[in-house]
Amino acid sequence: MNLKALLGVAGVHRKESPRARSVGRTFEYLVAIAVLLVFLQLVLSYTHFPIEYAWLDRVLWGVFVAELVVNLILVQDRSRYLLHNWLSVLIVLVAAPWISWQGDWALIFRALRLVLFLRFVSTFFQDVLLLLKRNRFGQILSGFAFLVIGSGGIFSYIEQRPIIDGIWYALVTITTVGYGDVVPLTQEGRIFGSVLIVFGVMFFSLVTANFSAFLIGSDQRKLEREILNYVRQTEKRLATQSLQNEKHVESIMLHSTQQIDRLKEELHRYRALEEYLLDMQQKADPVPEEFTTLKESSDQPSISNEGRANPYSHVGPSPFSSPHLSALQDIEHELLSVKRKLR
Structure with missing residues (x-):
């Protein structure tokens, strides 16, 4: 549990749904405006x-x-939200407008709402720490503070004025504000002021340049993250599509292989049938029962000129004569070549 959760100002947890976090951020802006009005109300009461x-x-x-x-209503884990935002519950209960608090209690409960500033101040300090870590901005800012304080001490010594006046003069001079309420009166003070203007402006430009680089870099990093997320999503889609294509090709190859095997079996069966029929024609044996399906009609067998029945007169010319057989062989060769290509 982090510090904001202990103080009861954590807001919506990052593990909640995107809709809950989006609505929570919207209410954070409204609460910030409300807390600012509470601050003005408290200050103006004096x-x-x-x-x-x-x-x-x-x-x-x-x-x-x-x-x-x-x-x-929107969060999924309500107990966690109440535990991490117990201060909001307390404010709603004790700061109700129909409860009339008098004296110091009214001031205490009104100021209690200002604690919600911690929710925004903590986020602000996180950004400040991130800024100080980048481009040695912390060292540059420390050098700037040293320059202001050191220059203020030197000005105070030269002009014989309080140290606070010297620091004020150094600050408004380096930042090029120049209010004019504190100015050097001696010749030495003016020379020092001229040197301070030249080097102070250069140093202050370094500070503003680092701050601008931080702001621009934040937008650039955000754009880079969006591009990276898009690339990752594209890679996932391409990987899924590639897997689907591979499965589809495998199914096509399997189906083609099955069809080729089936055609080879049919070809082998037809060849066996042809050989058997030729053998039966030579021996003049009757056709077995399993091959009678080739007969297309139930016509009676014709009588030959010699006076006996011809059992193969209804079969007609063999479909496996040499022209048909060569055609089937060509088909077999083509199917084998297709199978080799698919493999």
Whole structure:
């Protein structure tokens, strides 16, 4: 459990659904605006122009209630959300507009909502730490602070002024703001101010350049991540399509092999039938029962000129005479060549 979860300001967990996280981010902006209004209301309560509107308190309370209720509806693990956002539940309960808190208690419970700033401050500090780690920005920023403080001390010594005035002068000079409320009055102070302007502006440009590079680099890294995700998704789609194509080719080859084997069996059976018929014609034996299916009609056998029945008169010319046999052999050779190509 991280620090934000311990403080009760974690928001929607990263393991929740995309819709819940998207709605949670939208409510974070609304809560940030509400917390800012609470801060202004608290600060102005110590001035002569306080903001005391009953409708404003109801609107602010409604924002916190809406965030809590909507997120509880969308998240899958409600117990985890309540555990990591216990402060939101407490704010909704104790900061209800119909509960009239008096004196210091009203100030305490009103300021309690400012703790929600930690949700946004923690994210901000994470970005700051990331910025300081890149391009040695932390070292550059430390050098900038050293330059401001050191220059302020030198200016204070030359002009015999308080150190706070020297630091203020160095800061507004290096950042090229130049308010003009603190200026060098001696000749030595003006010379030092001229040197500080030249080197200070150069150093400050280095700071702003690193900050700009961080902002541009963030957009570039985001674009690179999107491109990388697209490439990975494309690779997955291509791998799936390739696997499907391989399975399809395998099924086609298997079917073709089965068809070739079946045709070879038919060819072998027809050759055996032809050999048997030729042998029977030479021996003048009757045709066996299993080959009578070749007869297409139930006509009576014809009588030969010699006066006896011819048992093969109904068969007609053999389909396996030499022209038919050569054609079948050609078909067999073609099928074998096709099978070799498929393999």
